Amino acid sequence: MVQTRAETADAYLDTLPPPAEFPDARGRYGRFGGQYAPETLMPALDELETAYHEARNDPAFLRKMGDLRRHYVGRPTPTYHAQALSERLGGAQIWLKREDLAHTGAHKINNALGQGLLAKRMGKPRVIAETGAGQHGVAAATVCAMLGLECIVYMGEVDIARQSLNVFRMKLLGATVVPVSSGSRTLKDALNEAIRDWVTNVRTTYYIIGTVAGMHPYPMIVRDFQAIIGQEARAQLLAQAGRLPDVVLACVGGGSNAMGMFHAFVPDVSVRLIGVEAAGRGIETGAHAASIVAGRVGVLHGSRTYVIQDADGQIMETHSISAGLDYPGVGPELAWLADADHAQYVGITDAEALEALQVLSQAEGIIPALESAHAIAHAIKIAPTLPKEAIIAVCLSGRGDKDMGTVADALGVTLT
Amino acid sequence: MSNEQRATSNETGSTRREVGKHIVTSVLMPPKGRPQSAVLTGVARISEAFARAKSAGHAAFIPYITVGHPDRETVAAVVPALIEAGADIVELGVPFSDPLADGVVIQRSTQAALANGVTLDYCLDEVRSLRRVGVTAPIVFLGYMNPIAQKGEEAFAALCAEAGVDGVIVADLPPEEAGDLRAACARHGVALIAMLAPTSTEKRIAQVAALATGFVYCVGLTGVTGARDALATDLRGYLDRVRARVSVPIAVGFGISRPEHVASVGAMADGVIVGSALVKRLDELPLAERASGAADFVRWLMGE
Structure with missing residues (x-):
C-alpha cells in the first residue's frame, strides 16, 4: 500500500469514496x-x-x-495517541479516532x-x-x-x-x-x-x-457517508505515527461506525480489521447481540445477513448494556467481510465494556459511549499481547454523556 | 429467551408427534390408480377457483386469518366455516416476529400466534389436517422470507406441495429476490404469487406479468395492512394499468373491511382479499361462536 504523507485528513472532506x-x-x-x-x-x-x-x-x-x-460537524476529527493508556497496558500503542468530538457527540x-x-x-x-x-x-x-x-x-x-x-x-x-x-x-x-x-x-x-x-x-x-472516518484516520496515522496501524477496531451493532472506519483499510492487507460485537451477559447465556459471532444467515429488514434467530426463523430478542448495539442483525458488508476473511469478529460482555469505560475515563480523561467502550475493551485485551511498536487504531464512535444513567445504575450509584 | 423456550417446547411437544402421524397419512393419501376428476392442486386449483367464481358472476372472495390466532384451535374450526360461507380461496398467515408490511391488527395477531407456539411446521400441519377432513378449496400461505429461508426454498416448496398448500405470498420478496423460491415452487407445482402496489412502475408491472403464477396480489393502497374507512380513490386507474399487462387473475387486498368495499373492488378485480377486519372480528368472538361468527362476518361482507 502507498504510504504517502501527501494525503492529509481534510483531503477527503469534499469527496465520497469511489465505487467499490x-x-x-x-x-x-x-x-x-x-x-x-x-x-x-x-x-x-x-x-x-x-x-x-x-x-x-x-x-x-x-x-x-x-x-x-x-x-x-467539525471535521476532520482528531486521531489521538492514547499514550497513558498504552503505557499502562504495556503493549501496543492505542490510537483513538475521535468521532466523539463530532457535532452531536457521535459518528x-x-x-x-x-x-x-x-x-x-x-x-x-x-x-x-x-x-x-x-x-x-x-x-x-x-x-x-x-x-x-x-x-x-x-x-x-x-x-x-x-x-x-x-x-x-x-x-x-x-x-x-x-x-x-x-x-x-x-x-x-x-x-x-x-x-x-x-x-x-x-x-x-x-x-x-x-x-x-x-x-x-x-x-x-x-457506508459511503461514513467512510470519511477511516479515510481521515488512515491519513492521520500516516502523518502522525508514520505508518499504517496493525489492527483497526470498531464496535458493531448495525455496523455504521465499523464500516466507516474499515472501508479505507480494506485494501491494506497488512491491517487486521476486528469488529467487536456485544456479548451482553455472555454468548453462552443467549442474552447478547453478537449477530456475526453467534447468529445464522437469514433475512432481516430487507437484507440477507447474519441474524440472531430461533430454529423457526423468528428474530430473537437481543441484549446489550448499550442500546446502540442491541440489534439482532448486522450490515451485509460486515457479514461479507467475515466470509471473505477480511475482518474478524469478537464479543465483549457488558461487564468488560463497563470496565473499559472506566479505564479510559481515568487513564485518558475521555468518557466513551458504552458502544465504543466495547471496542476499547478489546483493545485493552489485546494490547498487552502485541509489541510496543504495534499500533491499534480504535474508532471511538461516540461520547459517554448519554450513558451516565445506565453506568451509574450498573455501578450501583444513585444519581439525584 | 422466550423464543428459545418456544422452539424447545415445539420440538418435544405434541406437535412433533402429529408431524409424524400426518406425514404417514399424507403419503398414503393420493390413491394411485383411482382417476380423480376433482383433485386439482397448486396453480391449477387456484386457477379453477377463480374460473368458478367468474362463471358464477362474482369476484373470488379470499379471507385471511393468521394461523394460531387467537388460539391453536382456530384454523381447524374456522377455515371450513369460511368456505361453507362462500370463501373461494383461503389465505393463512404464517406468523413472523417482524411483520414490517403489516398494520397493528395483523401484527398483534402474529405476536399472539407466536406466543401460542406457532411455527412454520405447525402451519403446514394445520393444512394437512384441513385436507384430511376434506377441505378442497385452494389454500395460500402469506408470510415473510426469513422462516422460509431457514427451511430452505426447495424444502419449503416440497412441504407446501405435500401438505396441500397451493400458493405462497411473501410480503418482503420482490421479483428481484424471488428467483430461488420461484424455481422451487415451479418444480413442485406451487404458485408463487407476486405482489404489485400503487407505486409499481409500468416496468415493474411488466416484470411481474411475465413471471406471475396463480394470481397477482394487488396491494390496494400505499400503506400497510389494516382496515380503512375509504378505499384509495385512484384504485381503478391502477388496476387498469395492471390489467393491461397481467393475464392471470388479479386480487386486491389491504384496507378492505366493509361490504361496500367488497362490492366495489369485486366489480374491478377478479378477487377480493379481506384480512385485518376478519382477524379483528375473530378476536371479538368467544371460542364457541368463532366458526359461526366468522361465517356470518363473511356473509355480511359478501352482501348476503
Whole structure:
C-alpha cells in the first residue's frame, strides 16, 4: 500500500469514496445484502439509488457536504495517541479516532448530514428515522433542524426509558419522537415501524436509516457517508505515527461506525480489521447481540445477513448494556467481510465494556459511549499481547454523556 | 429467551408427534390408480377457483386469518366455516416476529400466534389436517422470507406441495429476490404469487406479468395492512394499468373491511382479499361462536 504523507485528513472532506467492488448491481455483497422489501417500496429504492448516484457526481452537492463537514460537524476529527493508556497496558500503542468530538457527540452525524442533504435534493419535505441509543435520532433531528425538514423519529419504548436524555434532545431540536410498543420495543422494532411509515408515506417521505443495514442501496449509501472516518484516520496515522496501524477496531451493532472506519483499510492487507460485537451477559447465556459471532444467515429488514434467530426463523430478542448495539442483525458488508476473511469478529460482555469505560475515563480523561467502550475493551485485551511498536487504531464512535444513567445504575450509584 | 423456550417446547411437544402421524397419512393419501376428476392442486386449483367464481358472476372472495390466532384451535374450526360461507380461496398467515408490511391488527395477531407456539411446521400441519377432513378449496400461505429461508426454498416448496398448500405470498420478496423460491415452487407445482402496489412502475408491472403464477396480489393502497374507512380513490386507474399487462387473475387486498368495499373492488378485480377486519372480528368472538361468527362476518361482507 502507498504510504504517502501527501494525503492529509481534510483531503477527503469534499469527496465520497469511489465505487467499490461491492455492492454489485443487485445490491449484493457476496451472498449478503439485496432488497427484501415490500413491493410498495421498490420504486422508492430505485429512485433513491438514482438520486444518490447523481448527487455523488455533482460537484455542488459534494462542495456543500464538505463545507458542512468542516464548519458544522467539525471535521476532520482528531486521531489521538492514547499514550497513558498504552503505557499502562504495556503493549501496543492505542490510537483513538475521535468521532466523539463530532457535532452531536457521535459518528452518526456523518450519515445524517449526507442523507439529509440527499432528502433536500430529492425534494422530500418529511424525514423519518429510527433510533436505538438515540444518537442517530439526535443526529437526524439536528440535520433536519438545520435544513428545515420535518423530522419524525421512531424509538422503542425500552430505549426511550434508558435514553431519556437523548429523547429530550430530539424534542428540543424540533423532532417528533414516536414510541414503538411492538415486539421487543427496541431498535429492530423501531426499524419495522419506520419502514411501515415509509410504506405509507413513501411519496413525500425520505427515510434516513441510521446504519449500514436494511435494503440496498442503504448499506452502500451509509457506508459511503461514513467512510470519511477511516479515510481521515488512515491519513492521520500516516502523518502522525508514520505508518499504517496493525489492527483497526470498531464496535458493531448495525455496523455504521465499523464500516466507516474499515472501508479505507480494506485494501491494506497488512491491517487486521476486528469488529467487536456485544456479548451482553455472555454468548453462552443467549442474552447478547453478537449477530456475526453467534447468529445464522437469514433475512432481516430487507437484507440477507447474519441474524440472531430461533430454529423457526423468528428474530430473537437481543441484549446489550448499550442500546446502540442491541440489534439482532448486522450490515451485509460486515457479514461479507467475515466470509471473505477480511475482518474478524469478537464479543465483549457488558461487564468488560463497563470496565473499559472506566479505564479510559481515568487513564485518558475521555468518557466513551458504552458502544465504543466495547471496542476499547478489546483493545485493552489485546494490547498487552502485541509489541510496543504495534499500533491499534480504535474508532471511538461516540461520547459517554448519554450513558451516565445506565453506568451509574450498573455501578450501583444513585444519581439525584 | 422466550423464543428459545418456544422452539424447545415445539420440538418435544405434541406437535412433533402429529408431524409424524400426518406425514404417514399424507403419503398414503393420493390413491394411485383411482382417476380423480376433482383433485386439482397448486396453480391449477387456484386457477379453477377463480374460473368458478367468474362463471358464477362474482369476484373470488379470499379471507385471511393468521394461523394460531387467537388460539391453536382456530384454523381447524374456522377455515371450513369460511368456505361453507362462500370463501373461494383461503389465505393463512404464517406468523413472523417482524411483520414490517403489516398494520397493528395483523401484527398483534402474529405476536399472539407466536406466543401460542406457532411455527412454520405447525402451519403446514394445520393444512394437512384441513385436507384430511376434506377441505378442497385452494389454500395460500402469506408470510415473510426469513422462516422460509431457514427451511430452505426447495424444502419449503416440497412441504407446501405435500401438505396441500397451493400458493405462497411473501410480503418482503420482490421479483428481484424471488428467483430461488420461484424455481422451487415451479418444480413442485406451487404458485408463487407476486405482489404489485400503487407505486409499481409500468416496468415493474411488466416484470411481474411475465413471471406471475396463480394470481397477482394487488396491494390496494400505499400503506400497510389494516382496515380503512375509504378505499384509495385512484384504485381503478391502477388496476387498469395492471390489467393491461397481467393475464392471470388479479386480487386486491389491504384496507378492505366493509361490504361496500367488497362490492366495489369485486366489480374491478377478479378477487377480493379481506384480512385485518376478519382477524379483528375473530378476536371479538368467544371460542364457541368463532366458526359461526366468522361465517356470518363473511356473509355480511359478501352482501348476503
